[in-house]
Amino acid sequence: MTSLGEPYIPHGGPPQTPLPSPQIFTAMGNEGIYAMLADFYRLLGKSKISNMFPNSEEELLAASRRSAAFFVQICGGPQQYTEKYGPPRLRARHMPFAISLADKAVWLDCFREVIETAPEKYGFPRQHIDGFIAWLTAFAGWMVNQRE
Numbered sequence: 135m136t137s138l139g140e141p142y143i144p145h146g147g148p149p150q151t152p153l154p155s156p157q158i159f160t161a162m163g164n165e166g167i168y169a170m171l172a173d174f175y176r177l178l179g180k181s182k183i184s185n186m187f188p189n190s191e192e193e194l195l196a197a198s199r200r201s202a203a204f205f206v207q208i209c210g211g212p213q214q215y216t217e218k219y220g221p222p223r224l225r226a227r228h229m230p231f232a233i234s235l236a237d238k239a240v241w242l243d244c245f246r247e248v249i250e251t252a253p254e255k256y257g258f259p260r261q262h263i264d265g266f267i268a269w270l271t272a273f274a275g276w277m278v279n280q281r282e
């Protein structure tokens with residue numbers, strides 16, 4: 135959580151996995167994606183890596199909205215994140231946090247939990263879950279910056 139000496143660089147560099155289907159944004163819209171990310175951050179806030187995230191409900195929700203803006207744009211929606219915050223450069227933006235493989239596993243487990251009920255709750259198109267998770271898993275690997 136603090137550290138950080140030399141960052142760990144995952145083998146293979148940035149992932150080349152295809153982006154999630156743009157039909158995800160078409161189906162969910164801003165509303166569905168923001169609601170899904172709010173619930174994902176609530177889970178993170180109760181997880182083993184909760185110490186990385188804001189304590190207050192209000193700040194946690196604000197953090198979820200920054201993430202949601204990014205997910206809107208990679209799921210085929212408008213470039214909201216880039217317009218508000220500039221180029222994503224997410225590996226660099228995650229550098230202030232020490233992220234190990236174990237942390238990544240917790241993060242992905244929280245996302246998988248949210249995705250399980252996402253078709254009913256937020257209109258996530260079921261046929262695009264596998265592609266979304268494949269992209270998410272590869273991309274999460276690229277956020278890892280610490281050996282265990």
Ligand code: HEM
Pocket residue numbers: 183186187188197200201202204205219224227228231233237238241242270273274275277278
């Ligand atoms: C691998 C495990 C990951 C961990 C432990 C992690 C952790 C974090 C933390 C602690 C923040 C800052 C929260 C705050 O604002 O207080 C953050 C922000 C963010 N994360 Fe992650 N993250 C991970 C993976 C990912 C992945 C895979 C993505 C995208 C697919 C992602 C997208 C974002 C975005 C868009 C932000 C907002 C950056 C901003 O504030 O502008 N993260 N993450």
